[in-house]
Amino acid sequence: MAPNSQTILVVGGGIAGISAAIEAAEAGADVVLLERSPTLGGRVAGLNRYFPKLCHPTCGLEINYQRIKKNKNIKLFTMAQVATVEGQAGNYKVTVKTTPRHVNAKCTACGACSEAATSEIPNPFNYGLDTVKAAYLPHEMAFPMRYVIDGSVVGTPEGDAIKSSCKYDAVDLEEKEKTFDLTVGAIIWATGWKPYDAARIEPYSYSESPDIITNVEMERLAAHNGPTKGQIVRPSDGEPARKVALIQCAGSRDTNHLPYCSAICCLGSLKHAAFVRQQYDDSQVDIYYIDIRAHDKLEAFYQKVKADSGIHFIKSKPGSIVVGEDGRPTVCGEDTLGRDIYANAYDIVVLATGMEPCSAREYRVPVEVEMDDYGFIVPKTGNGSGIFSAGVAQGPNDVSTSVQTATAAALRAIQAVRG
């Protein structure tokens, strides 16, 4: 039977979903790209820099966004997720659910609504490290470049003020959750990951001190468009964070939490060490680790970082992090190479929390897929199936590998829809 639909649905607009969509579209396929949040970019949009080149993710995103803008084969829906899937390869009927942005396509991103807004909400882009107006542009690289109005102002005088501030009739406070149907031939799940909840690692006292942060928060602290405009400071008092501990395997490689290795955290922390050392000449960074997993060519990055006299590697999984008498987070444990019991105080402690696939808990894939014990969607190869996975939905992958899996998934989806 010939396939009914040659459209490929890509679920998730992070680096894997973007790559899968563009690569398929540039090979001539029709693509629908869905993203749950108001903007594309996913986790990488929130990263300050990539390892190992320390270049900015937005650079590659800009190219990708230009590719999308110029490609007529891609239809993009933000604030949209898949509710149900029926059918089989070549002919899936997909119901998509959208959540209200309260801003329609007439938005010119002029910003008048934001000026009219008075209340503040925790800034999702900065993991709540700061706040943003209830009418906001997710960030300066948001794509689509369109504002969002938080549901909290709907039905309030503030909401009315926001609405009347818009000259372009772009504010729609009446907007409700909607659903619509798509018929597609293949689906690529690129639903990505969320950081493992650091509060669940109780001995590390994440909830006890603002100066104990996660690696994704560190990215925001170091980013020019983050809550501190790139200053790496103690969240508690805004003082420079000159002495910094980076704790590897905060959740990963731990049968109490994430049994697998999240594969990117070592390199992420090497990068964070460089951030701190780049910012403060007299800084000291200690990396607590079990094994430094700088695989393949990335070994060079490890060696570079290791060569810095201000960065120390301590082979130890800390037992606990306590808030010391002076309020500074103190890392306690055993140095396994010297057998010293240590208790070292820092300005900030960064927990290298692992990646948990969204498909594990946050989001149930509404179609039968092969899933491993951790919630990663096992990749399919060859003919017969129209369901594929890419990026971290498939396994703990770094950016490069996510793009690799996305490109492969795009090819296999094309095979599926072209029969």
Add this chain to the structure above:
Amino acid sequence: MSDRKAGVYLCKGCGIGDAVDMDAIEQVAVSEMKAPLCRQHDALCSDEGLKVIQDDIDGGEINQAIIAACSHRVMTDRFQFNGTQVVRANLREQVIWCHPANDEDTQMLAADQVRMGIAQAAKFDTPQPWTEGDFNRRIMVVGGGVTGLSAAREASLTGHEVLLIERADSLGGWAAKWSRRLPHRPPYRDPQDNDLGALVSEVEGDSKITVMTGALVTRTEGMPGKFTVEITRGGAAVLETVGAIVVATGWRPYDANKLGHLGYGASPDVVTGVELEEMLANGGIRRKSDGQAPKTVAFVQCAGSRDPEHLPYCSSVCCGVSIKQALLLVRSDPDAMAYIVFDELRTPGTAEEFYRQAQEAGVVFIKGKVKSVGADLTVTVDDALLGEEVPMTGLDMVVLATGMVPNSTNPDAEAEADEFQEQLKADINPAVPIPSAGFANGGEGEEPQEGFPWPWKDKTPTGGSILNLQYRQGPHIPMLADGFSDSHYICFPYETRRTGIYTCGPVRRPMGMAESADDAAGAVLKAIQAIGNAAEGAAVHPRAGDLSFPKIGYDICTKCRRCTVECPFGAIDEEEDGKPVVNITRCRRCGTCMGACPVRTIGFDNYNVQMISDMISAVEIPDEFAEKPRILILACENDAYPALDMAGINRHQYSAYVRTIPVRCLGSVSMLWVSTAIERGYDGAMLLGCKSGDDYQCHFVKGSAIAKERMSKVGETLKSMMLEEDRVISEEVSIADSARVADLIDRFAGKIGELDANPFKGF
């Protein structure tokens, strides 16, 4: 285009109309620039606004729309009118959002933005794609191991004919020798059956795939869609035509003979992982010395890898492979003891399960560096966890987990001429220290030092080229300092500097079977895109879909060879007399050739030296007494220009004396533009481009580096004009520099303000 009818559309939305006197701008467009039509609208991007433009198009009023509104980076999809040329003039992000409203200088800037737009439109032609001759859709895959087999099969399943070239007499590569493979499917705990045989059968039974074993590619010429390859088999050569090439030449084990300190050669019972694998596949592990099954075996990790004397990188798979072998050993003989001596145990991702499985099976992991392996098989370990030097005695066998060496060259082939060997001296060194305040310094005042010697920086891999490319820039696929084939290894892993030729598998970076198979699929998709785009005359990444291409005015060309040398993608060849010939489907449309050309005779239909010169010249230059200097900014359109846009989004204010023109790449900047600006009376010029050097961030690889090189010569020119050298500068600006770029501009504007006005003003 002969009969241009340009309409200028001035958008008053988003506060533009409140900050700028739009009637005055309209005057400039109509009276001064003689625009045949100019309209103002409150919101051009609204349905009503778009309809105004569309009606003019439909009514035959215009065939070019100059839209003076927001940045071209937004509303791209809305301002599209079915093939009608659109030129954008940025009045929002780079005028009213970063300069004070209702200010004389802001007004002048806005007017100049429109002037430049009109000037641009006058030289802007719709590119006609190059589609001459036949385009071939067949994909050649070089290498018949797991990567190549997967690539061939994936290409066939996508409907493409495949030519699969394998230098050995049979398909399968190294993976064919493995007894079992690493687990890649849940629960990730046990070695899996080696299913490579099935893949070989699928490929051999696939009518779309032509397999040539015992064959080598001895010559490759042409371009995407039109490659001609010479394949030599048993002394006879045949010519084949293919559209794109996937290079999957894989790896070879590091030569264990170089590992004397690890006992290789001293005892027959010191073997490599590959040798052990062959034993496992052929009946089980036996000592070479006496044919007995060993009871006590140590696996030494990083044998060669992560060693500055040998392979500087981590070979990625060795930890997993040793775990597999150790597991197979202890499972086949419960009394056997297996030790894995490691420095960092690397089982990333779900492979952590495999590590646990080995521990559960009783395999002992010892962290430490192996200092020596004796002829009596004593392994001396600097045991990091016991904190002492431990001689491990009584071993029956020692297995060296040797690393992977990429087959980015063919080690058995004869090296090419010396001039081409130079090409193998990789120009990018990944171990360069991170430049920073505190980084790699002992403290203040100390020079950053290279902490880790990267030995391959100055060495070249042995052997000849894989494809023997008949390119002006040599026979090799470019490679990085670690010997692996070049790849942009973060955002765009399949990008190489040779369009239409995609590397995948361990030739690109160390990887195992499952990842190689996936990587092959990705490379095949890129090959398919290259073929499709070539046939349509369109560029591939990063300017995907661009139909313009460089045209050379041969009547003026002096055959100076700068374009052929500087093209980052080896797209321009030379005929015998030095005449440059653009292989259009190899071209990535960056314009580096255009910037290189001393006689300015290379250009694109929609992007050329004259067009930008005219834009520069269109700017109104106040006289020297006005104290209003003008500064030209040429900004990389992918990074610096968006950074300027974002400076606007963030409302960072900066000097309104700058006039900014986006360029495809700094590599495309013709020095004529700088001299035009100076001659026209600009007081200074800034080139804003991406980071160059070992950790370059230029999407055209060398563009920003080349621009820097060219800029170094501008000083001389300025001096000859009796002008200060520092009127023209080049700065590295990343896309994240929205705050910094405003500061850079102000500092430069301040400096220019301190100088006398350019004496050429009003000339």
Add this chain to the structure above:
Amino acid sequence: MGKKYTYYPGCSSESSGSHLDVSLRAVAPKLGIELEDLNDWNCCGASVAHVEAGALPASALSARNLANARAQGNQDVLTACAACYLKTHHTNEKIRDKPGFKEKINEALGAAGQSYDGDLHVRHACEVIVNDVGLDKIKEQVTNPLEGLKVAGYVGCQTVRPFAGTEGGGDYDTYEDPEFLDDFIRSTGAEAVEFDSKTACCGGAIALMSPDRTLGLIKKILDEAKEKEADCIATPCPLCQQNVEMYQAAVNKEYGTDFQIPVVFYSQLMAVAFGMDVNKDACLDRNFISADVIAQKARK
């Protein structure tokens, strides 16, 4: 009438921890807990017996109690002592789950003509209060809320580790930052101070055998309680109660401090808040650092 449990008081109920036993028995009916004493119960062996007696004999101590309990019926076994709970619960799980273990244990029990096959549930009193009783029930019973009393909830180790977060352990709280005790304290109307040392170790049995090794651990707990201005420390564990109260004088002598912080059981707080007799039921007279502050703060 409440739910019936077979109650295993443990050895400390007869001596240093008698105030836990008495106060728990006093509040139990008000919480709907009916306690039926385990017949002829013996010592659980705690963390000590193993080293001398061996692994299997140590488990056999618990196994005899379990066999006796099973003979009384199949209701859940409840114990309030951390060590008794840990040993008995663990032995029960091993009998149920560990291959070959049931056979060995029954071979031993056979020496006294007894047997047991692991089908009971062994539960900690606190877990029962969380899962079977509920905080609302505590609040309902409060007649004399302990308003203004600042309590440092000191959970200790074995009440939560290693079973509180397991399915078999009732999954009622976490290992490092449990909330249940603070919840109990708040339910009595008192204030639970933020107490980072809540699961710090008091030294356990080592405190009894070589106090010099563990005074430092106890001091840290007292330090924080003092810093947080707690009026008293409340704990569910008899050994914690004993160590932290009994060694305060020694800590003061060693470190020149002047700690006088009462250490009570949560059940004593409840008894006072429930308006019961402060000595007969709440056993405040059994604290040798005066805990009268609790009675004083209780709203009459």
Add this chain to the structure above:
Amino acid sequence: MTANMAATIPGQSARKYDLGFARWVYENIEGGDKLSMCMQCGVCSGSCPLGTEMDYGPRKLFMMVRAGMKDAVLKANTMYNCTSCYSCVVRCPRGVPVQYILQDLGRAAARMGYQEAKTTDNARFAKAFIWSTRKFGRTDERLFTFKYYLSFGLGEAIKKAMANMSIAIKLVKTKRMHLGMPHRIKGTKDLNAILAKAAEIEKREQGI
């Protein structure tokens, strides 16, 4: 498990990483079957309240088990500084029941006759404790404590008892220590029969 395991208890090996001892531990020590899962991260040693008192933290002790360092392991004081707080057990990322293993290693060391193991406070305390358990079926805090003090000799015992007299008096005053006859369970005979049988089974299985 065979009945004649006794013959297979390995001696101290001359060779590092001889797995004889490790395998004995894996098979005979409670929780030892999980010991091979240790990846030497150090979280146990770093979580230990009395880690600083130990000759080696649990992590290193486990590596020494693997390295075949039987004597050094069984002479270590590590096992007797375990307070049974179970932090290591709940924090271990590999599910190694550290406390159980330490406890049983301590028992094994004493059984194998290591003097270091037999003369610890813990060993004396446990002896006194078990004496009470066997005799009365329950722990009589007053009597077993004095019995424990006596293990140091009479003079030392009186010294220790005097030092703790004020505590004892307070306990008596607060009805937390009684001065009468010890409480004795009815089934002491049964209990001792069970304990003896259990000990017999254990010896049969492990040879010690």
